[in-house]
Amino acid sequence: MAKMNMLHAINSALDITMAEHPQACIFGEDVGYFGGVFRATSGLQEKYGKHRVFNTPLTEQGILGFANGLAAFGAPALAEIQFADYIFPAFDQIVNESAKFRYRSGNEFNVGNLTIRTPYGGGIAGGLYHSQSPEAYFAHTPGLKVIVPRNPYQAKGLLRAAIKDDNPVLFFEPKRLYRASIGEVPEEDYTIELGKAEVVQQGTDVTLLAWGAQMEIIEDAAKQASEQGISCEVIDLRSILPWDVEAIAQSVTKTGRLIVSHEAPITNGFGAEIAATIGQECFLHLESPIMRVCGLDTPYPLALEKEYVPDALKVLAAIKQSMDF
Numbered sequence: 001m002a003k004m005n006m007l008h009a010i011n012s013a014l015d016i017t018m019a020e021h022p023q024a025c026i027f028g029e030d031v032g033y034f035g036g037v038f039r040a041t042s043g044l045q046e047k048y049g050k051h052r053v054f055n056t057p058l059t060e061q062g063i064l065g066f067a068n069g070l071a072a073f074g075a076p077a078l079a080e081i082q083f084a085d086y087i088f089p090a091f092d093q094i095v096n097e098s099a100k101f102r103y104r105s106g107n108e109f110n111v112g113n114l115t116i117r118t119p120y121g122g123g124i125a126g127g128l129y130h131s132q133s134p135e136a137y138f139a140h141t142p143g144l145k146v147i148v149p150r151n152p153y154q155a156k157g158l159l160r161a162a163i164k165d166d167n168p169v170l171f172f173e174p175k176r177l178y179r180a181s182i183g184e185v186p187e188e189d190y191t192i193e194l195g196k197a198e199v200v201q202q203g204t205d206v207t208l209l210a211w212g213a214q215m216e217i218i219e220d221a222a223k224q225a226s227e228q229g230i231s232c233e234v235i236d237l238r239s240i241l242p243w244d245v246e247a248i249a250q251s252v253t254k255t256g257r258l259i260v261s262h263e264a265p266i267t268n269g270f271g272a273e274i275a276a277t278i279g280q281e282c283f284l285h286l287e288s289p290i291m292r293v294c295g296l297d298t299p300y301p302l303a304l305e306k307e308y309v310p311d312a313l314k315v316l317a318a319i320k321q322s323m324d325f
Helices: 006-020 044-048 060-072 088-104 135-139 152-164 214-226 245-255 270-281 312-324
Strands: 002-005 025-028 053-055 077-080 114-120 145-147 169-174 182-185 198-201 206-210 232-236 239-241 258-265 291-295
Touching: 002 006, 002 152, 006 044, 006 152, 006 169, 006 182, 025 060, 044 053, 060 077, 060 088, 060 114, 088 114, 088 135, 114 152, 135 145, 135 169, 135 239, 135 270, 145 152, 152 169, 152 182, 198 214, 206 214, 206 245, 206 312, 214 232, 214 258, 214 312, 232 245, 245 258, 245 270, 258 270, 258 312, 270 291, 291 312
Parallel strands: 025 053, 025 077, 077 114, 114 169, 145 169, 206 232, 206 258, 258 291
Antiparallel strands: 002 182, 145 239, 198 232
């Protein structure tokens, strides 16, 4: 085990992959000698050469077009989109090409070797073009997997599982946690199963559900709630697509209450899908309406970032409202 922040853990996962697969390539804007804008790929070009770790032109649709072709020929394609906000020029390549390769060929060919990494979310005063959380756009697309880690240990294990998966995977990395989150991480290889949520704290009164950087927010809220005699079950969804309906339903059947928190705007955020599904699955067990504590339906602000992002006090208020219903 070694102390790593999330960037080190991601770098370690990529390093293992590059050593494991001679054809694996890392590519994106400034990922070469520069190591990417957040330095996630630092040292890998020196170790594996410019022909395997290289910069691309500033064209996201070109990055994913190339990635689809590389992955279709069986090479692990490790594409980086510099910020999740920049992914939209590549939207067509991802939802109409990457996601449909296997289906349209009747499983004769696929791009299952494709992993798309991208920093997402707020917390760095990035304003409206460097702070968005677009996971819900891609959760609407069959053929993709969408993953979000909450800490360094999760980041390395989930990324390695994503790279080994037989489907194209979008791997959203909470940029606020890159250097802020530090923990014990195995230096050797390991994986964490995709599509499974994790109960990080047992509770009996209310279920709190989030993913990525929002996990520390709901954990803080759960701690404050416990001081007021409210027992919270805290769950990290981890996988947006597919998502673990069974684990969430099992928890809500026990607690009778559910609060979902995410940074993305509340309207049509992934919390809406969770609320609809769990409302159907657990209707007879619910003690109060399912609640969402989310970002606002506005562009992500710069000066008012703290007011926009859900925090522990907002989640705590929702907990009290749910308990008092």
